[in-house]
Amino acid sequence: MKKFMNRPADYVDEMLDGLVAAHPSLERCGASRRVIRRAGGARPGKVGIASGGGSGHLPLFTGYVGHGLLDSCSIGNVFEGPNLESCMEAIQFADGGRGVLCLYGNYGGDRMNFDMAGEMLEAEGIVTRTVLGTDDIASAGPDEAAKRRGVAGLILAYKTAGAAAEAGADLDDVTRIAAKTVAATRTIGVALAPCQVPTASAPTFSLGPDEIEMGMGIHGEPGIWRDRLKPADALVDEMLERLIADAPAGASDRVVVLVNGLGATPLEELFILYRRVASGLGERGISVARPLVGAFVTSMEMAGASISLCFVDDELERLIGAPASCPFWIVP
């Protein structure tokens, strides 16, 4: 696969150079310069929200640093968790004196490094809480929901927790909102073509011309099952069916919908998908509180899409609609 890059080893650092050059609202900092924070740093008296994760997913994770969203974000190499030092720094940069929520996807490396960072900073008097994104329904069954991985739905928890923190909520309440959003969110993905890690000599998997991978995560790892390419409506119907079958007990009949492009899929096709998502939800008596269609969480040049449903109550709907601004998502 062709890539715009110089040395593969410089892929992440050169990307970060460009990101902050293009977006002055973001500041690159930390000893290894692997943390992005809001320009100007933490706001005293506000609960901080730190996230982190591997590169290769823009706008996730660093792109969601901004008003009403994240305060800071540590960043690892492509598809690798952020290192220990950058997790410690992200927490420190987010700390405004009222504690920090570490909000990131449920992956081994990310969890180990944030856990170690939190333990080490506890000694310095920084209080942290952790909420893990676990929205990928293909990554574990409902009986093992805590083992699920975090994918596109994580940004909805950024949004609600970020809005609560901005409004002055305390750490326990911001944590409650983030956990409530994660618990209400379900995602499933499908890939049409793979992606390639910059330092690797081949794509991570190959697909025949008429094949698709269902249950795709966001790391170019193999999906859960392989299928034949079908018309868009049939794919959406299958994905919606699985999402709704997995809806949380007592779920509301109102959802925030995220139809997310995995990198190479054009917006045109995302709207073709959304068209059927909207009608399919309507047929089931589910109303759409807010549609989001675009590339919010990607897997480099992977072609494909994910659909997320967040079953909202009044509180979550209000927080999703609260003002927010980052380079890739503005809610006026």
Next chain:
Amino acid sequence: MSTTTTNAAITVELLRNAACRAHDAMRRNEQRLNEADGKLGDGDTGSMLARLTEALSRADIAQAEDLGAAFALYARAGSAATGSSLGTLLVTALLAASKATKGKTAIGWNELSPLVGAALEAMIRRGGASLGDKTILDAVHAVAEALREVSDQATARRLAAEAARRTLDDFRDKPNRIGRARMFAERSIGQDDPGMLALCILLSDGP
């Protein structure tokens, strides 16, 4: 690592040598490990380990006053190089080794088994995987067992390599039970776990 068969103890110098050989082995096997990982995960294990071992090989531990300090320097260098799950587990092992060898300028080969055991325990605690899940932990466990009663370098080397190879072979036809690969467990049957394969290469081809 010296190729002569002696009862000389494990020292800072031996550790430095091991790191350089580990880097050489990972550099040569980078794409092979990437490919093995691509079948089960996201295809970056080889590149990550090449980078991690390069960081270790470049860390200057010559001035470290004891093994504990040397392992701590390696843990710090390793943790700066990656935040991946396998990489962080290896850093966790280095930290545990640092703690266990604090104040010791050398340990005997007969002390290697409990040292590997302490590292294994820390990796299980931090990572959350169990023995039998088909991860690097199973190979580390087999190595710790194989090193019991061993008192010289040549035997340690041979038995450790054999144990890692045997574990790789034993687990090949079992399903992965943790991480992404557990979701298509039946497809992981017949595939080598990339972490286990990496340890096998390190012990047979590296230090």
